[in-house]
Amino acid sequence: MSAGLQGLPGRDVIVLAEQALLGALLVQPPTLTAVSGWVEPEHFYLPHHTSLYSAMCHLAKAGHPAVAEAHPTAEQGLEWVQQAIARGAEETPALTPTYAHALISTCPQPKHASAYGHMVLADHTRRTVTEHAARLGQAVRESRGSDTGMALVCSRADELADVLEQLTHRWRPHPGSLPRIETSAPSTQSEDIEGRVQDERVFLSAAANRPAVLTEVRAYLTAEDFADPVHQQLFRALAALDHRGGPIDPVIVVWEAQQRGVFARTTATPDDVLAICERSGADPAYWAARVIHHALLSTATDAATHIERLAANTTVTPHQLISASRRTLADLTAVRLRSRRARGEVAPRQSTEPRRRPLPVAPSHMPSRASSPRQPTSLSPSAPIARSSSRR
Template sequence: MNPLLSAEQAVLGSVLLDPGQLAHLDWLAPDHFYRPVHQALFAALRKHRTDGHPAVATKEPVPLSWVTDAVDEASRHVRGLTAVYAHTLISACPRPEHAPVYGRMVLEGAIQRSVTEHAIRLHQTARADALQGEVEETLHCADVLAGVFGDLARRWGSEPRPVAPATPPSTAPIAPPPVRADQVAEDEQFLLAVLVERPKAMDEVVGWLRPGDFADPAHGQLYRCLGALHHRGEPIDRITVLWEAQRRGLLADGTLTTEQLTAICDGVSPGSAEWLGEQVMRSSVTRTAATSARAIRSLAENEALAPGRLINHALHALGPLDDVRTRWHTANGRPTPTPTAPAPSPDRPPTARVHAALARSTPRPVSPPSARLGSAPTPAVARPPSRGHS
């Protein structure tokens, strides 16, 4: 049996049995349900409550019209819903007073689906931008994703903050799309050749370009050698670069070969290190975004991960993209935009309802010793009996 499907059925069954449970589910929206028929039925039940259906106000047994009217209203928006299925939902609800807990389960499933959908969208956008050599849509999509995380965290009742998972999700490095791979490799080789030929050009890129921005790890290691020579104030030419690569063991472990170094150092022609560095950064932005999206999707597919931890781990997975974005704006001479918190939505649940959504167990007040000796503890809240259908 699917736990999420059971939770959706139990929520609807509890409301069909006891319309008063809707007062404890104001934080739950129809689109939080996975099945369209459940979305339509929950929307119909909320509409009848807003319209003042007689079943909501009465303290008598719930009339059958509460069920039939909800089915009729929902059937206007979805096919396949019958009164028989409504009674199946009623039988699927163990206890109507547990509706907030069932609703929390439905919200948890909605959070996982939302994170997955937005991660897929970021990945697709990054790959599309990589083909076109652009980054703006990718960065916009990342901003939307970060805003979604903040909104989901507030709905769940937690504080959004990046937290590294104990075991990082396993994702393979993202390579540039085949159509662009040759161009990216050519830009990287051209940039390294310019930096070897004109060492002073290192000042144009060293402040924002990092070895990890290179798609080819060998090119990144060679740039690291150039950066080390530049940092120590030593001369840069093909002999000193070859020596630095040997000292770092790059020739011994096969990361670089003398033929690669010779090809890069001899392939010199006039070029702008700053412009070429920006091309490398463009590829780095989209590649990092795609990697972050895959990591977030992997986290969302872990059903054992609680929503609060999922959101915090997903925010941590966006961290590398934030770093690359900051350096991208530095390379373009633009100030890094300050992330703004999403504006409060008019239907955002109040704090009290967020606690209801969490449906945490509330500790019972501790009775003084004298009271505990003479009598058994009484429940903190007495639940009203369930109402049946007439």
């Protein structure tokens, strides 16, 4: 690294990329037209870089001759630098002619301005995803112990999904979109795990004594919604008994748990299961909603943490970050839909506009088509492919 680069403030890679881009735009003003359409002032990390780039964009829109002409004169170039620094210094006094000279002298290749611009945009994408993931995590922490806080969690999740949708259009897909990072482990330790396990226990007790509700509950509750591994196995046992349509009581649950190896794979004993399934007058549907409520908060926490870790991993490309984050949010959305069903709410419509279906392919009356009726009318996705009658 040259002495000039070492003397500039900040040694982070993104700072170097911003400095290289601004230096290229100062020494070759016409290159601004190649990046101004997709690099915005708010994409810069440092405030004085934002001010300087905003000043140059303003001068370009005003028709500055250094940008309008393909080969500006030395006088026009000097005027360009002076006016850009003067206008940027109105918002950020840190911009000085000395700093502008340092940016120009240390820019490796002004013709690589577009490459520097992509670096700036990539880091802004990473910071934007991190910010919205942190908001989601903060909403989860604020909503614990409050029934009204769930609306804030869902709102933050929707905001993150909208941001990812917008960023998708900026980065084209390419092969190898899977992130090169391991999925983080569940973070249930950060929540009130004792209260969550107690709610699970109350539900299992109520379900074992009022099994008629299990058929309805199984439509939205899954074993993965339980934090305690023993509770997961007991719910699977109850769900299996209900699915088979047989009788259900604490003794039968103990037998089913033994058949499933619960006592062999965990520290639970038959007495533990009997204690969990003790007589209860609680409403299973209410406590099932409580269980999935805890699961929703836990899933939101895991999603926010995982997306933040993805964004912090600089080996993950922007497209990989966006794709992996959207898959993570899809898991959260699935739990949200089941939570709405548990509360008896109707799932929101995805769109008020009807989906456009491909037009049906009319049968052709051309003689050449009629002679081979088994052949597909078209090889396009909108045309159904006829199946051979030999498979029937």
